[in-house]
Amino acid sequence: MIGLLRKMRPDAIYMHHEPYGLATAQVYLANKVAGNCPIGFYAAQNILKTYPIPFRWFESLVFGSSAFCLPVTEGALEVLRQKGYSGKATVLPLALDANIYQPKHAWATAKRAELGIGDDEFVIGYLGRLVEEKGLQKMLEAAASLKDKKWRCVLVGNGPEEANLRALAAKLEIEDRVIFAGFVRHEEAPGWLSLFDVLVLASEARANWKEQFGRVILEANACETAVIGTESGEIGNVLRNTEGGLIVPEGDVALLAKALRCLAEDPGLRKSMASRGASLVREKYDQNFLASQFIDTIRAVTK
DSSP: OOHHHHHHSSEEEESSSSSSHHHHHHHHHHHHHHHHOOOOEEEESOOOOOOOOTTTHHHHHHHHOEEEESSSSHHHHHHHHHHHSOOBBOOOOOBBBBTTSSSOHHHHHHHEEEEEEEEEEEEEESSOOOOOOTTHHHHHHHHHHTTHHHHHHEBBBOOOTTHHHHHHHTTTTTTTEEEEOOOOOOOGHHHHHHOSSSEEOOOOOTTTTTHHHHHHHHHHHHHTTTEEEEEEEETTHHHHOOEEEEEEEETOOOHHHHHHHHHHHHHHHHHHHHHHHHHHHHHBBBBHHHHHHHHHHHHHOOO
Protein backbone atom coordinates (compact mmCIF):
# COMPACT_ATOMS: atom_id res chain seq x y z
CA MET A 1 0.00 0.00 0.00
CA ILE A 2 2.79 2.44 0.88
CA GLY A 3 4.59 1.70 -2.39
CA LEU A 4 1.37 2.15 -4.38
CA LEU A 5 0.64 5.53 -2.79
CA ARG A 6 4.20 6.72 -3.39
CA LYS A 7 3.92 5.67 -7.02
CA MET A 8 0.46 7.24 -7.58
CA ARG A 9 1.05 10.38 -5.47
CA PRO A 10 -2.70 11.12 -5.15
CA ASP A 11 -3.93 14.65 -4.49
CA ALA A 12 -6.45 13.25 -1.99
CA ILE A 13 -7.73 9.92 -0.72
CA TYR A 14 -11.33 9.03 0.05
CA MET A 15 -11.82 5.86 2.07
CA HIS A 16 -15.36 4.56 1.55
CA HIS A 17 -15.40 2.80 4.90
CA GLU A 18 -16.42 3.50 8.50
CA PRO A 19 -13.74 5.20 10.65
CA TYR A 20 -13.42 2.30 13.11
CA GLY A 21 -12.57 -0.24 10.38
CA LEU A 22 -9.21 -2.03 10.19
CA ALA A 23 -8.97 -1.35 6.45
CA THR A 24 -9.55 2.37 7.09
CA ALA A 25 -6.75 2.49 9.67
CA GLN A 26 -4.39 0.65 7.31
CA VAL A 27 -4.93 3.17 4.52
CA TYR A 28 -4.57 6.11 6.92
CA LEU A 29 -1.30 4.79 8.33
CA ALA A 30 0.05 4.08 4.84
CA ASN A 31 -0.86 7.61 3.81
CA LYS A 32 1.05 9.08 6.78
CA VAL A 33 4.20 7.27 5.65
CA ALA A 34 3.78 7.74 1.90
CA GLY A 35 3.14 11.48 1.75
CA ASN A 36 0.29 12.49 4.05
CA CYS A 37 -2.07 13.91 1.42
CA PRO A 38 -5.59 15.06 2.46
CA ILE A 39 -7.66 12.02 3.38
CA GLY A 40 -11.28 11.47 4.37
CA PHE A 41 -13.80 8.76 5.22
CA TYR A 42 -17.41 7.61 4.89
CA ALA A 43 -19.90 7.13 7.74
CA ALA A 44 -23.39 5.64 7.93
CA GLN A 45 -23.63 4.60 11.60
CA ASN A 46 -26.63 6.39 13.12
CA ILE A 47 -26.59 4.86 16.61
CA LEU A 48 -23.94 5.88 19.12
CA LYS A 49 -21.75 2.87 19.90
CA THR A 50 -18.46 2.53 21.76
CA TYR A 51 -16.10 -0.03 20.29
CA PRO A 52 -13.51 -2.12 22.12
CA ILE A 53 -9.78 -1.67 21.65
CA PRO A 54 -8.22 -1.68 19.04
CA PHE A 55 -11.21 -0.40 17.02
CA ARG A 56 -11.59 2.59 19.32
CA TRP A 57 -7.94 3.43 18.59
CA PHE A 58 -8.54 3.15 14.84
CA GLU A 59 -11.47 5.55 15.12
CA SER A 60 -9.40 8.08 17.12
CA LEU A 61 -6.57 7.88 14.58
CA VAL A 62 -8.96 8.51 11.70
CA PHE A 63 -10.73 11.41 13.44
CA GLY A 64 -7.45 13.13 14.17
CA SER A 65 -6.01 12.67 10.69
CA SER A 66 -8.97 13.50 8.44
CA ALA A 67 -9.30 16.53 6.22
CA PHE A 68 -12.96 15.74 5.51
CA CYS A 69 -15.68 13.13 5.92
CA LEU A 70 -18.79 12.25 3.92
CA PRO A 71 -21.52 10.97 6.25
CA VAL A 72 -24.53 9.61 4.38
CA THR A 73 -27.12 11.24 6.69
CA GLU A 74 -27.55 13.98 9.26
CA GLY A 75 -27.99 11.22 11.85
CA ALA A 76 -24.60 9.75 10.97
CA LEU A 77 -23.01 13.20 11.24
CA GLU A 78 -24.59 13.71 14.67
CA VAL A 79 -23.05 10.44 15.87
CA LEU A 80 -19.63 11.50 14.56
CA ARG A 81 -19.88 14.79 16.47
CA GLN A 82 -20.93 12.95 19.64
CA LYS A 83 -17.86 10.76 19.27
CA GLY A 84 -15.60 13.78 19.01
CA TYR A 85 -15.01 14.32 15.29
CA SER A 86 -14.76 18.10 14.80
CA GLY A 87 -13.44 18.30 11.24
CA LYS A 88 -15.01 19.24 7.93
CA ALA A 89 -18.09 17.20 7.01
CA THR A 90 -20.37 17.16 3.99
CA VAL A 91 -23.55 15.10 4.17
CA LEU A 92 -23.67 13.11 0.93
CA PRO A 93 -26.88 11.07 0.80
CA LEU A 94 -27.63 8.01 -1.27
CA ALA A 95 -28.30 8.79 -4.92
CA LEU A 96 -31.28 7.96 -7.10
CA ASP A 97 -30.99 6.61 -10.64
CA ALA A 98 -33.78 8.60 -12.29
CA ASN A 99 -33.34 6.61 -15.48
CA ILE A 100 -34.67 3.55 -13.64
CA TYR A 101 -37.11 5.08 -11.15
CA GLN A 102 -39.80 6.88 -13.07
CA PRO A 103 -43.57 6.43 -13.42
CA LYS A 104 -44.68 3.19 -15.08
CA HIS A 105 -48.38 3.97 -15.49
CA ALA A 106 -49.15 1.43 -18.21
CA TRP A 107 -47.49 -1.39 -16.26
CA ALA A 108 -49.28 -0.35 -13.07
CA THR A 109 -52.68 -0.19 -14.78
CA ALA A 110 -52.24 -3.66 -16.25
CA LYS A 111 -51.08 -5.08 -12.90
CA ARG A 112 -54.02 -3.53 -11.04
CA ALA A 113 -56.40 -5.24 -13.46
CA GLU A 114 -54.51 -8.54 -13.07
CA LEU A 115 -54.83 -8.30 -9.27
CA GLY A 116 -58.50 -7.36 -9.43
CA ILE A 117 -57.99 -3.89 -7.94
CA GLY A 118 -60.70 -1.46 -9.01
CA ASP A 119 -59.93 1.94 -10.47
CA ASP A 120 -61.72 3.56 -7.52
CA GLU A 121 -59.77 1.66 -4.85
CA PHE A 122 -57.11 3.45 -2.80
CA VAL A 123 -53.93 1.35 -2.83
CA ILE A 124 -51.74 1.34 0.28
CA GLY A 125 -48.37 -0.17 -0.55
CA TYR A 126 -45.14 -1.44 0.94
CA LEU A 127 -42.03 -2.69 -0.84
CA GLY A 128 -39.22 -4.36 1.09
CA ARG A 129 -38.47 -7.13 3.55
CA LEU A 130 -41.38 -8.35 5.67
CA VAL A 131 -39.73 -7.92 9.07
CA GLU A 132 -41.10 -6.77 12.42
CA GLU A 133 -39.09 -3.53 12.64
CA LYS A 134 -40.73 -2.14 9.49
CA GLY A 135 -43.95 -1.55 11.45
CA LEU A 136 -46.12 -3.60 9.10
CA GLN A 137 -48.49 -4.77 11.84
CA LYS A 138 -49.20 -1.14 12.74
CA MET A 139 -49.73 -0.43 9.04
CA LEU A 140 -52.40 -3.15 8.77
CA GLU A 141 -54.08 -2.00 11.99
CA ALA A 142 -54.22 1.56 10.66
CA ALA A 143 -55.58 0.41 7.30
CA ALA A 144 -58.27 -1.64 9.05
CA SER A 145 -59.75 1.57 10.45
CA LEU A 146 -60.65 2.63 6.90
CA LYS A 147 -63.34 -0.02 6.47
CA ASP A 148 -65.76 2.63 5.25
CA LYS A 149 -63.43 3.33 2.30
CA LYS A 150 -62.59 1.35 -0.81
CA TRP A 151 -58.97 0.34 -0.37
CA ARG A 152 -56.50 -2.47 -0.90
CA CYS A 153 -53.12 -3.08 0.72
CA VAL A 154 -50.30 -4.55 -1.38
CA LEU A 155 -47.22 -5.93 0.37
CA VAL A 156 -44.35 -6.54 -2.04
CA GLY A 157 -41.52 -8.65 -0.68
CA ASN A 158 -41.02 -11.62 1.59
CA GLY A 159 -39.60 -12.27 5.02
CA PRO A 160 -40.11 -13.92 8.41
CA GLU A 161 -43.05 -11.70 9.40
CA GLU A 162 -45.34 -12.87 6.57
CA ALA A 163 -47.16 -15.56 8.55
CA ASN A 164 -47.86 -13.16 11.42
CA LEU A 165 -49.14 -10.52 9.00
CA ARG A 166 -51.47 -13.00 7.32
CA ALA A 167 -52.80 -14.03 10.73
CA LEU A 168 -53.31 -10.40 11.74
CA ALA A 169 -55.16 -9.60 8.51
CA ALA A 170 -57.52 -12.50 9.23
CA LYS A 171 -58.00 -11.35 12.83
CA LEU A 172 -58.80 -7.82 11.64
CA GLU A 173 -61.17 -9.28 9.02
CA ILE A 174 -59.35 -7.54 6.17
CA GLU A 175 -57.67 -10.56 4.56
CA ASP A 176 -59.71 -10.01 1.37
CA ARG A 177 -58.19 -6.53 1.07
CA VAL A 178 -54.54 -7.48 1.62
CA ILE A 179 -52.43 -8.81 -1.24
CA PHE A 180 -49.09 -10.52 -0.56
CA ALA A 181 -47.20 -10.12 -3.83
CA GLY A 182 -44.08 -11.93 -2.61
CA PHE A 183 -40.58 -11.45 -3.96
CA VAL A 184 -40.35 -9.50 -7.23
CA ARG A 185 -37.44 -8.82 -9.55
CA HIS A 186 -35.60 -5.55 -8.96
CA GLU A 187 -36.54 -4.22 -12.40
CA GLU A 188 -40.24 -4.51 -11.49
CA ALA A 189 -39.92 -2.17 -8.49
CA PRO A 190 -40.78 1.06 -10.40
CA GLY A 191 -43.97 -0.57 -11.68
CA TRP A 192 -45.11 -1.66 -8.23
CA LEU A 193 -44.29 1.76 -6.76
CA SER A 194 -46.32 3.37 -9.56
CA LEU A 195 -49.23 1.06 -8.71
CA PHE A 196 -49.45 2.36 -5.13
CA ASP A 197 -51.44 5.48 -4.27
CA VAL A 198 -49.29 5.80 -1.17
CA LEU A 199 -46.18 3.98 0.05
CA VAL A 200 -46.04 3.43 3.81
CA LEU A 201 -42.72 3.10 5.62
CA ALA A 202 -43.81 2.71 9.25
CA SER A 203 -40.42 1.66 10.62
CA GLU A 204 -39.92 1.41 14.39
CA ALA A 205 -36.48 1.81 15.98
CA ARG A 206 -34.94 -0.95 18.05
CA ALA A 207 -32.12 -0.77 20.62
CA ASN A 208 -29.59 -1.76 17.97
CA TRP A 209 -31.32 -0.50 14.80
CA LYS A 210 -33.11 2.44 13.29
CA GLU A 211 -33.77 3.26 9.67
CA GLN A 212 -30.45 4.36 8.15
CA PHE A 213 -31.94 6.10 5.14
CA GLY A 214 -35.10 4.77 3.51
CA ARG A 215 -34.06 4.86 -0.15
CA VAL A 216 -37.49 3.47 -1.11
CA ILE A 217 -38.88 6.94 -0.26
CA LEU A 218 -36.83 8.46 -3.07
CA GLU A 219 -37.80 5.65 -5.40
CA ALA A 220 -41.52 6.04 -4.64
CA ASN A 221 -41.47 9.82 -5.01
CA ALA A 222 -39.56 9.49 -8.30
CA CYS A 223 -42.39 7.23 -9.50
CA GLU A 224 -44.86 10.02 -8.53
CA THR A 225 -46.19 8.19 -5.48
CA ALA A 226 -46.78 9.92 -2.15
CA VAL A 227 -45.26 8.48 1.03
CA ILE A 228 -46.24 8.20 4.68
CA GLY A 229 -43.25 7.58 6.93
CA THR A 230 -42.39 7.58 10.61
CA GLU A 231 -39.64 9.50 12.37
CA SER A 232 -37.48 6.38 12.64
CA GLY A 233 -33.87 7.23 11.84
CA GLU A 234 -33.51 9.25 8.66
CA ILE A 235 -37.05 8.77 7.29
CA GLY A 236 -38.35 12.09 8.60
CA ASN A 237 -35.36 14.04 7.27
CA VAL A 238 -35.69 12.46 3.83
CA LEU A 239 -39.40 13.27 3.66
CA ARG A 240 -38.79 16.83 4.80
CA ASN A 241 -36.26 17.15 1.97
CA THR A 242 -38.51 15.72 -0.72
CA GLU A 243 -41.78 17.23 0.59
CA GLY A 244 -43.34 14.13 -0.95
CA GLY A 245 -45.51 12.90 1.88
CA LEU A 246 -46.60 12.90 5.51
CA ILE A 247 -44.61 12.13 8.66
CA VAL A 248 -46.11 10.41 11.72
CA PRO A 249 -44.64 9.30 15.07
CA GLU A 250 -43.32 5.75 15.40
CA GLY A 251 -45.85 3.16 16.52
CA ASP A 252 -48.85 5.52 16.59
CA VAL A 253 -51.65 3.60 14.87
CA ALA A 254 -54.22 6.38 15.33
CA LEU A 255 -52.07 9.05 13.63
CA LEU A 256 -51.00 6.65 10.89
CA ALA A 257 -54.68 5.89 10.25
CA LYS A 258 -55.43 9.63 10.20
CA ALA A 259 -52.69 10.20 7.60
CA LEU A 260 -53.99 7.34 5.45
CA ARG A 261 -57.52 8.70 5.62
CA CYS A 262 -56.27 12.19 4.73
CA LEU A 263 -54.62 10.99 1.53
CA ALA A 264 -57.44 8.58 0.67
CA GLU A 265 -60.00 11.39 0.88
CA ASP A 266 -57.92 14.06 -0.86
CA PRO A 267 -56.55 12.87 -4.22
CA GLY A 268 -55.50 16.43 -5.04
CA LEU A 269 -53.24 16.62 -1.98
CA ARG A 270 -51.88 13.17 -2.72
CA LYS A 271 -51.02 14.10 -6.29
CA SER A 272 -49.49 17.45 -5.37
CA MET A 273 -47.24 15.78 -2.77
CA ALA A 274 -46.24 13.11 -5.27
CA SER A 275 -45.45 15.72 -7.93
CA ARG A 276 -43.46 17.87 -5.52
CA GLY A 277 -41.59 14.82 -4.29
CA ALA A 278 -40.71 13.73 -7.82
CA SER A 279 -39.34 17.17 -8.63
CA LEU A 280 -37.24 17.59 -5.49
CA VAL A 281 -35.91 14.02 -5.57
CA ARG A 282 -34.55 14.62 -9.05
CA GLU A 283 -33.02 17.89 -7.88
CA LYS A 284 -31.51 16.89 -4.52
CA TYR A 285 -30.67 13.21 -5.02
CA ASP A 286 -29.62 13.17 -8.66
CA GLN A 287 -26.41 11.21 -9.25
CA ASN A 288 -24.76 14.02 -11.20
CA PHE A 289 -25.63 16.61 -8.54
CA LEU A 290 -24.24 14.46 -5.72
CA ALA A 291 -21.14 13.68 -7.78
CA SER A 292 -20.54 17.42 -8.13
CA GLN A 293 -20.80 17.82 -4.34
CA PHE A 294 -18.22 15.08 -3.92
CA ILE A 295 -15.89 16.83 -6.37
CA ASP A 296 -16.36 20.17 -4.61
CA THR A 297 -15.40 18.56 -1.28
CA ILE A 298 -12.20 17.10 -2.73
CA ARG A 299 -11.29 20.37 -4.42
CA ALA A 300 -11.77 22.27 -1.17
CA VAL A 301 -9.21 20.13 0.67
CA THR A 302 -6.64 20.10 -2.15
CA LYS A 303 -6.35 23.84 -2.77
